Amino acid sequence: MFRLSTVFVLALLIFASVSAIASGAAMNQSALHAAAATDDVSTIEKLLAEGVEIDARDGSGATALLVATHDDNIAAATALIEAGANVNAKDNIEDSPYLYAGARGHLEILRMTLSHGADLKSVNRYGGTALIPASERGHVETVRTLIEAGVDVDHVNKLGWTALLEAIILGDGGERHQQIVGLLVKAGANVNLADGDGVTPLRNARSRGFREIEKLLLAAGAS
CATH class of the missing domain: 1.25.40.20 (Ankyrin repeat-containing domain)
Incomplete structure (x- = not known):
């Protein structure tokens, strides 16, 4: 015991x-x-x-x-x-x-x-790369840095949006988002890649009255 x-x-x-x-x-x-x-x-x-x-x-x-x-x-x-x-x-x-x-x-x-x-290929809970929310939130230098690092500019997240679409759909159309759209276009983003509902970046920009972004897209061949 x-x-x-x-x-x-x-x-x-x-x-x-x-x-x-x-x-x-x-x-x-x-x-x-x-x-x-x-x-x-x-x-x-x-x-x-x-x-x-x-x-x-x-x-x-x-x-x-x-x-x-x-x-x-x-x-x-x-x-x-x-x-x-x-x-x-x-x-x-x-x-x-x-x-x-x-x-x-x-x-x-x-x-x-x-x-x-x-x-660079890692994604968040929405299936998006770092470039997508950076574009949405208007972080111009961050977007530039990520593009230069080689992040895929046409990656599509779970919502069916690319960085370009998110910059337009969730952006405010102001100077920062205009710069970001310009950076994405210059980096070769597909300006005709539509969202999950089949709405193109150009149509999204027009529906929101984002005239400057519309001009950028048209100059890049958007339709």
Whole structure:
């Protein structure tokens, strides 16, 4: 009886030790995410030197790099990327540092992801490349950067929209979206590739009264 009780106590102690280690690791991982959220490079470097997993996930599936990208924390993102963080690691809603930086126009972080292995063919939960939401949201320099990097300008997302269509359908027709349409056209975007309902970019532009965009499309051979 004594021996069985002793074994049971020892098992409990071992379990408690393992749990404590796991809890400590989780705390360190949480600390890494917190440091990324506050752009605290010194803490990031300290935690990584202590062996914290650089691509550990939080409750949303985000890595510390994605947390830094959310807030456009350039210093933290730089430290993590240079230490080897995965720029393509997706969270639970299929955002990655690369995709999020592109969609939100976080240009400096985007450029770092591109120089550290960004997957240009990766897509978000809508099936779109980084170029599509960047075009929609009017991030001119981001669109230029992604085009120069080689992202497919005619990729079609789950909604049946290309970057050109999304710039027109969800854009405001103003100067930024005019520039983006011009960039996409110059990059060889198919100006006659219709949406899922068979409506072309030109018809979409006309129905919204986007006269300047209409001119750009006509000059590129749209019909």
